[in-house]
Amino acid sequence: MKTSGSFGRHMDRVRGRATRWRSRLRAGRAALYLVLVVLALAYVFPFLINVATSFKTESEATSDPLGLVPRTFSTAAYVKLFGASDFPLWMRNSLIVTLVVTAGRVLFDSMAGYALARIPFKGRGIVYALLVAIMSVPGVVLLIPKFLVINQLSMYDSWSGLIVPLLCDAAGVFIMKGFFESIPASVEEQARVDGAGTWRIFFSIVLPMSVPSLVTITILSFQGSWNELSHFIVASRSSGLVTLTKGVAQLSAGSLGQGNQYPLKLGAALIMTVPVAVLFFVFQRRIMDTTSGAVKE
Incomplete structure (x- = not known):
């Protein structure tokens, strides 16, 4: 019975260490995904600014160059590109x-x-x-x-x-x-x-x-x-x-x-x-x- 109890405590410690390792692995994986998401957003953000700014008015593009949602939706830039x-x-x-x-x-x-x-x-x-x-x-x-x-x-x-x-x-x-x-x-x-x-x-x-x-x-x-x-x-x-x-x-x-x-x-x-x-x-x-x-x- 004593040997059985020691074996049980040993297995509990092994399972505890395995649980901690799995927790650390999940935390590391989550941190890696977070870094990748941040890098992806940093890469895509300039393109989103490009799209949004092309549909802004001249004054809005000057006053709010980083805004992703135009306050006044305008196609004047494209009209000028193709017409003038x-x-x-x-x-x-x-x-x-x-x-x-x-x-x-x-x-x-x-x-x-x-x-x-x-x-x-x-x-x-x-x-x-x-x-x-x-x-x-x-x-x-x-x-x-x-x-x-x-x-x-x-x-x-x-x-x-x-x-x-x-x-x-x-x-x-x-x-x-x-x-x-x-x-x-x-x-x-x-x-x-x-x-x-x-x-x-x-x-x-x-x-x-x-x-x-x-x-x-x-x-x-x-x-x-x-x-x-x-x-x-x-x-x-x-x-x-x-x-x-x-x-x-x-x-x-x-x-x-x-x-x-x-x-x-x-x-x-x-x-x-x-x-x-x-x-x-x-x-x-x-x-x-x-x-x-x-x-x-």
């Missing part, structure tokens, strides 16, 4: 450039990535090293050389100057190369045995297996070209070729009048975010999974 500015033209230009650049990057990045991953040629290692080196160079460093090249090729201030230099990017090639290397070579070898050539293998077999990486490249390309600014500054000067980012930058500089114009500027910024946000939320479940498309040897 070149905003529709900027949107059209950005849409044209973005769609062409996105299609070009998906095609050329995948072709270059496949060549580096699968096609043996002399100097392939050097090309890949240069690719990685380009990724490490800040884009602003290349602005002046880019302008000189565009100007020398008589592409300055033209659609070709806006689009052609953006049709391929090093990061996209890097992503596609890594994905193609994850596909077993036996798949392509079997196709070659059946008489398929390189182009047939690429377009009919490898590319359909690369949907996750292609979706990733599409999202990154669309976002990058839609939000591009520095390239458009050095590639054009005509008002008819102004893109959305360049036009909104001019709005921020006060091109449509005096005053802070907070509703106007934030309304333009809000409209700019919509296409990228929609694209991301539609395809977020398809963003690259490096195991997708691969088959076991």
Whole structure:
């Protein structure tokens, strides 16, 4: 009986310690969730201010810039954007450039990535090293050389100057190369045995297996070209070729009048975010999974 009583007290102490550990674990988890909620609110709060301010009047945006509920709901900023500015033209230009650049990057990045991953040629290692080196160079460093090249090729201030230099990017090639290397070579070898050539293998077999990486490249390309600014500054000067980012930058500089114009500027910024946000939320479940498309040897 004495031994049984000691065992019972021991078990009570074990259960007590387990209970305390569970309580501490729950408290730590609750504290972690609280920190994450605070960080999420801090991240989302500026966007909520952007949305709310775009529907305020000029005076209210000045007197209460952080208010999340407009006292006087107004669409004057959007009316002015679409009726008294070149905003529709900027949107059209950005849409044209973005769609062409996105299609070009998906095609050329995948072709270059496949060549580096699968096609043996002399100097392939050097090309890949240069690719990685380009990724490490800040884009602003290349602005002046880019302008000189565009100007020398008589592409300055033209659609070709806006689009052609953006049709391929090093990061996209890097992503596609890594994905193609994850596909077993036996798949392509079997196709070659059946008489398929390189182009047939690429377009009919490898590319359909690369949907996750292609979706990733599409999202990154669309976002990058839609939000591009520095390239458009050095590639054009005509008002008819102004893109959305360049036009909104001019709005921020006060091109449509005096005053802070907070509703106007934030309304333009809000409209700019919509296409990228929609694209991301539609395809977020398809963003690259490096195991997708691969088959076991």
